[in-house]
Amino acid sequence: MKIAIDAMGGDQGAAVMVPGVLKAKQKYPHLEFILFGDEKEIQTYLPNPVEGIEVVPTTEVIDYEDEPVRAVRRKKDSSLVVAAKSVKEGQADAILSAGNTGALLAAGLLFIGRISNIERPGLMTTLPVVKGEGGVDFIDLGANAESKPEYLNDYAVLGSTYAQLARGVKNPRVALLNNGTEKTKGNPLTKEAYQLLSENKEINFIGNIEAREILNGVADVVVADGFTGNAVLKSIEGTALSVVRLLKQNILELGLRGKLGAVLLGPAFKKLKAKMDYTSHNGAVLMGVKAPVIKTHGSSTVDTIVACIEQIEAMVDGEVIPHIVHDFEQKENML
Incomplete structure (x- = not known):
C-alpha cells in the first residue's frame, strides 16, 4: 500500500x-x-x-x-x-x-x-460518541452546499458501507439529521429524503435524529445536506473548545482549591480531552x-x-x- x-x-x-x-x-x-x-x-x-x-x-x-x-x-x-x-x-x-x-x-x-x-460525492468524518469506544459517521460536511434527496440517499449507502468495512460495524444504524424525530418534520428536502431512505433496502434506516443526539451513539451513520452538516460540525467543534476553555477559566478563578481539584481530576480530564479533541481523530473522507x-x-x-x-x-x-x-x-x- x-x-x-x-x-x-x-x-x-x-x-x-x-x-x-x-x-x-x-x-x-x-x-x-x-x-x-x-x-x-x-x-x-x-x-x-x-x-x-x-x-x-x-x-x-x-x-x-x-x-x-x-x-x-x-x-x-x-x-x-x-x-x-x-x-x-x-x-x-x-x-x-x-x-x-x-x-x-x-x-x-x-x-x-x-x-x-x-452524482455528488460527500465529505464524511467519524465523530466520537459519549459512551463506548465507537463513533458515528457524519456525511455530508460541506462538499455540496446544495443537495437533492437522491444525494442523501447515496450518502446513506456510502456511510453504511464505510461503517461496515472500515469500522467493523454490523448492520449500521442510519439516521437522517432533521429538526425533529417525527417523519413529517423538516423541509421538502428532508421529507423527500426520508421517503427514499425508508424505501432503501441496502441500509438499516432508523428515522430522523436531532443534532443534540449525534454524539450520544443512537446511530452509526448520520446523513445531512452539506450546508447543514458543515454548520453542525463547526458548532460541535466550537462547543467542545468553548467547554474546555470555560473549564480552565473556572479552575483558575477558584485559586488553590480549584488547582488541587484539577490535579485530582487530571486523569479524567485527560481522558475527556483525548476523546473529544477533534485534532486527535481521523480525517474527513471524500466518499x-x-x-x-x-x-x-x-x-x-x-x-x-x-x-x-x-x-x-x-x-x-x-x-x-x-x-x-x-x-x-x-x-x-x-x-
Whole structure:
C-alpha cells in the first residue's frame, strides 16, 4: 500500500506532515509513502533517506485563500495537484492532505474521478460518541452546499458501507439529521429524503435524529445536506473548545482549591480531552470517488496524521472503494 502525502498542506506543512509520516512508518513498516512538496523543506525533517518513503519535488503550493478550482487548474506543479495525479496514474493508492479543502475536493473529482451512479460525492468524518469506544459517521460536511434527496440517499449507502468495512460495524444504524424525530418534520428536502431512505433496502434506516443526539451513539451513520452538516460540525467543534476553555477559566478563578481539584481530576480530564479533541481523530473522507481522498485539519498534530494514515489503511484493507464501485455499478446494470 502506497499513500500520497501533500507535505505542504496545513498550518505547519512539512513540520507536521513529515514527522507524522515517520511515526506512522515506525508503527506500520509495511506502508509506503510518497511525499510531495518543497524538497529542501521536506529534507529538514527527513535528513536521511528512509526505505519506503519517496520524495517528489514540487514548486507550488495551494494556499487557503486560493479559489479552489482555479488553483487546481493553474497550479499544476503544486504538491496537492501532483499528489492527486499520482493516485490517478496508479502510483499511489490514496491521498492525504491538510491543505485547502475545496482544492482537495476539486482535485479528487478532476483527477481521481467520481464513481459511476454517484452524482455528488460527500465529505464524511467519524465523530466520537459519549459512551463506548465507537463513533458515528457524519456525511455530508460541506462538499455540496446544495443537495437533492437522491444525494442523501447515496450518502446513506456510502456511510453504511464505510461503517461496515472500515469500522467493523454490523448492520449500521442510519439516521437522517432533521429538526425533529417525527417523519413529517423538516423541509421538502428532508421529507423527500426520508421517503427514499425508508424505501432503501441496502441500509438499516432508523428515522430522523436531532443534532443534540449525534454524539450520544443512537446511530452509526448520520446523513445531512452539506450546508447543514458543515454548520453542525463547526458548532460541535466550537462547543467542545468553548467547554474546555470555560473549564480552565473556572479552575483558575477558584485559586488553590480549584488547582488541587484539577490535579485530582487530571486523569479524567485527560481522558475527556483525548476523546473529544477533534485534532486527535481521523480525517474527513471524500466518499464517492475512485480512491481514498482524506482531508485532515489544517491545525493537525503529528498524532492526527498517524490516525489518518490508520484510517486509510482500514479503507484499503477493507476494500471499501471496490465494494462501493461494485454496488453502484450493479445499480446501473439494473436500470
